[in-house]
Amino acid sequence: MLLRLCLLLLTLLTLPATAPPEPGLTERNFQPLFDKYGLRGSLLLYDAKAGKYVAYNPKRCRQGFIPASTFKIPNTLIGLETGALRDTAEICKWDGVKRSFPQWNEDMTYARALRVSCVPCYQQLARRVGVARYQQQLRRLGYPGMQVTAATLDTFWLGGPSRLTSFEQIAFLRRLQAEKLPVALRHQRAVKQLLVLRQTPAYTFCGKSGWRFRSATNRDIGWFVGWLARPDGRTIFFALNAETQPDHVADERFQTGRRAIVEQALAELGWMQ
Structure with a gap:
């Protein structure tokens, strides 16, 4: 009986404490x-x-x-900081592919591209930034959970394992x-x-x-x-x-x-x- 009580006490002492409410x-x-x-x-x-x-x-x-288009916030900062984007008045040329969002089917500034969440514009920007600069800049920004590879360079914020x-x-x-x-x-x-x-x-x-x-x-x-x-x-x-x-x-x-x-x-x- 004494041995069983000692084992029980030892078990209770080694259990992780219940996490307190977040202050x-x-x-x-x-x-x-x-x-x-x-x-x-x-x-x-x-x-x-x-x-x-x-x-x-x-x-x-x-x-x-997945952060989806909320990633356009750090994405724009990274584009500007690396020089891949001259400024937010720079024009993104429409690639001629008609998409289901009519507001995407035109030339536009990157300022407008952010406001209308134009995915193709930011995919163009992503290819200019490149994997290495994304990895470096994301660490500098302290923006966690993003996984960028050559295969997912222009989609990593839209699908895959990236999480925030x-x-x-x-x-x-x-x-x-x-x-x-x-x-x-x-x-x-x-x-x-x-x-x-x-x-x-x-x-x-x-x-x-x-x-x-x-x-x-x-x-x-x-x-x-x-x-x-x-x-x-x-x-x-x-x-x-x-x-x-x-x-x-x-x-x-x-x-x-x-x-x-x-x-x-x-x-x-x-x-x-």
């Missing part, structure tokens, strides 16, 4: 907002002044997903917003300006969407990431990740719902008035 994180149920648009997913908000997170579905916030969590999205955006990335200041400011979606006396709202398209094995996955800057010095960062319900395809609610959920959550918390 500065409050859970909030935003499921009604997701239901409104027929989506399911997660939303992570970070109040920089208070140093606190608000999370809906924190487990999913820690799960990695909502916490990692916000960590990167915080450094960009504060202009503390190891990138020329003029490049950081140029990209920040492209992310401005709305400016009012009460706030500046910046963001970028992302969409990993449905395939035979995957549902549509969407992102909306960015920040809300207020004149009182308070900045709220956000990272929404959402997917369609099983057996549903992405429709207008998917396309508009990602941003709408974030805006309604910010308003609900009193941060966007």
